Amino acid sequence: MxxxxxxxxxxxxxxxxxxxxxxxxxxxxxxxxxxxxxxxxxxxxxxxxxxxxxxxxxxxxxxxxxxxxxxxxxxxxxxxxxxxxxxxxxxxxxxxxxxENTDVLGFAWMLARFCRERLSESPRGLLEGRKALVLGSGGAAAAVRDALEHAAGARVVTISRSGDETYATLAERHADAVLLVNTTPVGMFPRCPDSPVDEGTLSRLTGLRGVLDVVYNPTRTGLCLSAERLGLPTESGLAMLVAxxxxxxxxxxxxxxxxxxxGTIEREIYFQTENVVLIGMPGAGKTTCGRALARVLGRPFVDLDEAIALETGRGAAQIIREDGEDAFRAVETRVTADYAARSGLVIACGGGVVTRPENRDLLRQNGRVVFLDRPVSELSSAGRPVSQAKGVERIAAERMGLYRAWADVTLPCTGSAAGDAELARELLGL
Missing domain, CATH: 3.40.50.10860 (Leucine Dehydrogenase, chain A, domain 1)
Incomplete structure (x- = not known):
């Protein structure tokens, strides 16, 4: 057998x-x-x-x-x-x-915690007699529907690619829904951060109080990332899996x-699987800090500029010199998508990764982002063609707001790779 x-x-x-x-x-x-x-x-x-x-x-x-x-x-x-x-x-x-069907019990537990901790309500207080949307029509959808109906008293509408209720009429017919739950595999690794519903449609569901996704890899699905940007409480499916x-x-x-x-097992899994992503100005020390942090945590280390050089046979400076900065940024996004979808890495990004908005979701889907904040006066432009062409001060003016907006944690650089790595570990609780 x-x-x-x-x-x-x-x-x-x-x-x-x-x-x-x-x-x-x-x-x-x-x-x-x-x-x-x-x-x-x-x-x-x-x-x-x-x-x-x-x-x-x-x-x-x-x-x-x-x-x-x-x-x-x-x-x-x-x-x-x-x-x-x-x-x-x-x-x-x-x-x-x-x-027994513990998928029903697991989703009901996840829903109860989400309502209690994120919405300060009970599931019935949120959903009794009100509309909940379930994306998908498979086995997971059936379990979620059952929990919503029997544990919360919701009026459940199933959205699928065929039948009366489809994605095409989602926003038009269901703007009054208070909860949306994705049970499809759309957005699951390695096809992440895809989403079954685009952000424009999600924004038109004006009655929504929260968004749940039963997918648990990556940590933040494309749907959850869209919900976050719209200010909606959201959670992906690890709690359901463990419950x-x-x-x-x-x-x-x-x-x-x-x-x-x-909660204990969830945290243990997150600590093992979430990437630590370092962003910051060129020359801020992301590579040296990242290598030191990877040693402390016992994780693989990836420098995205080095990964680009391995894939293309050319370093960042050469690509920019020969093909232009836009061509380099396209390669950077492709390589970022590859490594950021993986788990348990320490990733050092190039200083310009924040210049492409799409990179934010790629980095945050499975990682926590640490901004290495180093004084501009300590940064050198040597060997950095973009810094040499624009000047460090101009680049800082363009990017500092983005670094801070993208970061989950801001780390004031100490000037010591080992010291910065230890401070990063403490700030992240690893």
């Missing part, structure tokens, strides 16, 4: 699906106490014998087998009966297979788990 090799065959807990790539489930379940936890990448004809006869105590089930999991169960929760799909299976003391695992693990272990673990 494809998914049963070595210790995986006898692990009491695990995840069934196909295909299975990288998954946070083993790490999350280890923290929750439901381990060993194995990944079982099974073909369809392997699922029923594994579920019926496998040596497991608790299973999570992902696409494309959630409906099959519900069919194979002996006992189904009310949510599973309503949806016809299960993502959690447990063997009870009598050997029966019990099915559904917490409810599943509680069923596996036969005990209630402290839901404070959701």
């Amino acid at each position: 494809a998914g049963e090799r070595g210790a995986a065959a006898t692990a009491p807990y695990g995840l069934v699906g196909h295909p299975l790539g990288h998954s946070w489930s083993p790490k999350i379940h280890e923290r929750l106490g439901s381990f060993p936890y194995a990944l079982h990448d099974l073909d369809r004809d392997e699922v029923e014998p594994f579920v019926r006869d496998g040596a497991w105590r608790g299973l999570n089930v992902t696409i494309p087998y959630k409906r099959l999991a519900a069919e194979l169960a002996d006992v189904r929760s009310p949510a599973v009966e309503r949806l016809g799909a299960a993502n959690t299976l447990v063997r009870d003391r009598d050997g029966r297979i019990v099915a 559904q695992a917490l409810f599943a693990s509680g069923l596996f272990q036969g005990r209630d788990l402290d839901d404070a673990l959701v």
Whole structure:
């Protein structure tokens, strides 16, 4: 059997699906106490014998087998009966297979925290009898709709690419919606920061109080970034992922788990996956500080100017001299998109990365941005063609406002790479 090799065959807990790539489930379940936890990448004809006869105590089930999991169960929760799909299976003391849909429970938990902490309301206070928009019509959409209807009393409208309610009429027909939830994979790594709804359409939904996205990689989806710019409270889907695992693990272990673990595990994952992005004036020390910070954090370091040179065979100065600054900026954006979509890096940007607005979303989708603020009098233009052509003072006048606007953290440079790296670590809480 494809998914049963070595210790995986006898692990009491695990995840069934196909295909299975990288998954946070083993790490999350280890923290929750439901381990060993194995990944079982099974073909369809392997699922029923594994579920019926496998040596497991608790299973999570992902696409494309959630409906099959519900069919194979002996006992189904009310949510599973309503949806016809299960993502959690447990063997009870009598050997029966019990099915639950903890995606419903996980989204309901995420929604409750979002309403409480970001809107100072309960889900029912926000949504009872009011309109919520759900983008997508797949399994995740069904779970979200169920939670919105049963836990919050919302009037749910499903938006899809076909049917009566489509994206083309979204703003025209649903400006009164108070919540929008994306359940489609649009914007998921590596196609980020794509968004299922453009910012212009989102701005016309004038009744919105918040925007949620079940996608959790990248940290900030394109939809969430648009919502942020419009001043709307927003959150992507890591909380749902961890919360559904917490409810599943509680069923596996036969005990209630402290839901404070959701926030703890979220923070641990963010600290491991979020990039640290350094921006600032040419010559501010981004590369030396970045290398030192990467050593302190034990992370890979990427200098975007060096990455451009590796890809093109020419350094920034040569590209600008031979092809012009606009050509260089286009290459810079392409390379920025590549590395900024990855996870767990320390990235040093060129000083002019802020001159292209589209780079902001690329950098912020999966990272926190640190502005290295160094006095202009300490900056040199040596070897920097743009600085030599325009002058450091003029460049500072053009860019300082952008650096501050893009930054999550501003770091006053100490002049010491090691000192700046330590200060950055403290400011970021890493």
